[in-house]
Amino acid sequence: MENPLEFSKRSRRATLIFVSCFLLIVLVPRIIGLFSPPRKLSFTQTDFEKKELKRRSYKTYRSDYNYQRKKGFQTPPAKFDPNQYAPSDWMNLGLSQKQADLIIRFGKRGFYSHEDLRKVFVISDRFFEVIRDSLVYPSRPERVTVKDEDVKYERIVEINTASQEELMGLPGIGEFFAKNIIKMRNALGGFVNKQQLLEVWKFDQEKLAMIEGKIEVNSQNLRQFDLNTVTAPELKTHPYFTWSVANSIVKMRVQLGGYQKIEDIRRSVLIDDALFQKIKPYLTL
Secondary structure, three states: OOOOOOOOHHHHHHHHHHHHHHHHHHHHHHHHHHHOOOOOOOOOOOHHHHHHHHOOOHHHHHHHHHHHHHOOOOOOOOOEOOOOOOHHHHHHOOOOHHHHHHHHHHHHHOOOOHHHHHOOOOOOHHHHHHHHHHEOOOOOOOOOOOOOOOOOOOOOEEOOOOOHHHHHOOOOOOHHHHHHHHHHHHHHOOOOOHHHHHHOOOOOHHHHHHHHHHEEOOOOOOOOEEOOOOOHHHHHOOOOOOHHHHHHHHHHHHHHOOOOOHHHHHHOOOOOHHHHHHHHHHEEO
């Protein structure tokens, strides 16, 4: 009977071949490595360094970017009056042609302080800090009220009484805007403040900044509505009164038996504080 624990000749040969192959695969590379000369590593520009450069943090990148942008604005070579600068001078400091032209347009009314210059929206905080210590301003001219053709003076236009021709004399105000200003003035019954000019069709903040120093508002002669006699249709003719608001004011007057003070209209749920402050100058008792 054949012993199951004994290997056949064929099995012994197969085992010997397997062990030999295994030893060759495992040991030969190690033996070769022992007799090979060590490799010299170069640390001048390794892959590791390249990867580190690519992994720079976003914060560092932004810092470098802002620094480069800041270098784009040049410190003025000497102290200067911004009223005397030409577009090319502003461009030499790092502004674009369009930005320089806009400063010249705003400068027609004069720069007499940092506050005046900062009203020009293209003067960023960063640019202003670069030029701040180099700025010098002339004295603000006093307004002369005597009208004389031989006397040069800064003309101040009172927008509640100005004619179309007087309004057209303001910088940036041609016939189109002069007519629209008068149209809004008539609809309101007079302006209360300069900011109301922004309600004129197509009139924007930039245009207001151009004329703000050359206009004034006298609101003593506004057209006002008597709260105890006015009708809803009459109130509705004013731009600030909707039909609902006008009707509620008249109905509440009937309920109260007449208004004792202008603030009484605040009892209407349709009139909040913002609307009340807006319409109050146009109301009387």
